[in-house]
Amino acid sequence: MIEVLVVDDDFRVAQIHAGFVELVPGFRVAGRAHTAADARAGAAGVDLVLLDVYLPDESGLSLLPDLDADVIMATAATDPRSVRTAFARGALHYLIKPFTAEELGERLQAYARYREHLAASAELGQADVDRAVRALHTVPRAERRAVKGQSSVTARLVAEALRRAGAPRSAAEISDEVGISRATAQRYLASLAQSGRVRVTLRYGSTGRPEHQYTWRTR
Known part of the structure; x- marks a missing residue:
């Protein structure tokens, strides 16, 4: 940690x-x-x-x-x-x-990769140091896009925010916590729901208009 x-x-x-x-x-x-x-x-x-x-x-x-x-x-x-x-x-x-x-x-994730590279050996060669520095300042292509049009970093942040909540959350609540737009939060939550990791329910407010609620599946 x-x-x-x-x-x-x-x-x-x-x-x-x-x-x-x-x-x-x-x-x-x-x-x-x-x-x-x-x-x-x-x-x-x-x-x-x-x-x-x-x-x-x-x-x-x-x-x-x-x-x-x-x-x-x-x-x-x-x-x-x-x-x-x-x-x-x-x-x-x-x-x-x-x-x-x-x-x-x-x-932070780039920093974690940087630390991992430096901890890989008791003695480092020039190539090892160069890899660590590149890791610190580069977001690898595979990590930058989990699926077309989506960032794997944002996907993990949205998933972690919902998992930590331990209760149903709306897209608006998740967007406020993670620091992204409501539309972006809805897109990532919908993707998580399609993958089966999130359950979607409806909550009816005083206006009668339903609001989607998202809950992390524990099993």
Whole structure:
């Protein structure tokens, strides 16, 4: 399990990003921090830090070299200097807010592949290092499209959100949780229903118009 610290000055944004992380299999949120001081204390023992630039007590860019963990920037800072500084000081990726669960999920899965390549041997040759770097920055074609017109990352995020819910969910609820449009959520949920992994029922509201409800099949 890859342990992640989410660092953002806005507790609501930190909560959203933590929820995105928890949707990706193999990752667990070890904690959330809202200041640089808390991030320094909380980063001990974690594998990865999602780091904002704008923190109340110190810039995340000045904090970055002090963290004994891999770092993905997750920030609204869009100026070229911040981007260059982040990479120069060791950031592996730079995500500009707001981003979706799918966008973060792609980076996290690439990061997991990168770690797997580096852990494959006690001693690495140049080809091993090159493969690890490519894995970090590439979404393989087979993983990019599970079926025509669909992203396997989004499919996994939608499935995991529904599985974790443990109760019927509408497309609107899933779209809010995963960070995709309602139409996209409906498309992926319909695909899961066709595959037999999801059960579809109807719920009638006060207007009498039925709403589809999706439930993950446990068997």
